[in-house]
Amino acid sequence: MLLAFEDDGPGPVVVLLHGFPLNHSMWKAQLAKIGSLYRVIAPDLRGHGRTAAPTGIYTMDEMADDVLDLLNALQLKEPVVLGGLSMGGYIALSLIARHPERVRALMLMDTRAGADSTATANARLELANTVESSRSNVPVIDAMLHKLFSEMTRSHHADRIEPIRQMMEKTPVRAVAGALRGMAARPDRTSDLARINVPTLVLVGEDDPITPPAEARTMAEAIPGAQFEIIPNAGHLAPLENPSASNTAILRFLASLP
Numbered sequence: 001m002l003l004a005f006e007d008d009g010p011g012p013v014v015v016l017l018h019g020f021p022l023n024h025s026m027w028k029a030q031l032a033k034i035g036s037l038y039r040v041i042a043p044d045l046r047g048h049g050r051t052a053a054p055t056g057i058y059t060m061d062e063m064a065d066d067v068l069d070l071l072n073a074l075q076l077k078e079p080v081v082l083g084g085l086s087m088g089g090y091i092a093l094s095l096i097a098r099h100p101e102r103v104r105a106l107m108l109m110d111t112r113a114g115a116d117s118t119a120t121a122n123a124r125l126e127l128a129n130t131v132e133s134s135r136s137n138v139p140v141i142d143a144m145l146h147k148l149f150s151e152m153t154r155s156h157h158a159d160r161i162e163p164i165r166q167m168m169e170k171t172p173v174r175a176v177a178g179a180l181r182g183m184a185a186r187p188d189r190t191s192d193l194a195r196i197n198v199p200t201l202v203l204v205g206e207d208d209p210i211t212p213p214a215e216a217r218t219m220a221e222a223i224p225g226a227q228f229e230i231i232p233n234a235g236h237l238a239p240l241e242n243p244s245a246s247n248t249a250i251l252r253f254l255a256s257l258p
């Protein structure tokens, strides 16, 4: 499926994959800052943003294949820097595991390599059913929104929360259910981490309750030579909550690439 995308800036390509159930505009601060030095491509993943929402289960492999189709459509045969936040990270891990030749560096943000526990997977499947039967994303927004942001964002940057709520609201129910089912079915990629042989940055918000820093650190330690950055005053959406510290970390990593 052909993804809608934002494509901005000169130079080496950096692809950024958004989290669930958001769209490319969560990368606004990165498109502006990193896009001044690099060509940032930020797709709307299957069912999200301006990309069509087919029915069915959105597996991480299929979503990664969509990204590959986009790179091919843009004639980007050289390996790219691939970054993903949370669900975007699950997709990035699928892509690099199956097509390592397309990735020259990896950025894993507020994400994890492990699969869902049975309880988490069951809760997701139940949420998918609820969203479909109520034809509304409100149950997902209610379950997620309060967990995404740090205390600092809530108290000092509340204006960053509403656009995220709106993004979640706009994502079609079909896509929300499809992605929930796809995430519930995703494989455990922990054993792939030791095989990653490109420079890798693991970045996490210090107050991320969904993929906490301790878990991100363990993931970074499993990837040979990975850099690890904790972003202060940020929760699960670190690049959006603290764009200046996140952009500094990302640009430092990009500048270090051969």
Ligand code: MLT
Pocket: 018, 019, 020, 021, 085, 086, 087, 088, 183, 210, 236
């Ligand atoms: C996301 O931000 O993409 C989600 O929190 C991922 C998840 O629910 O595992």
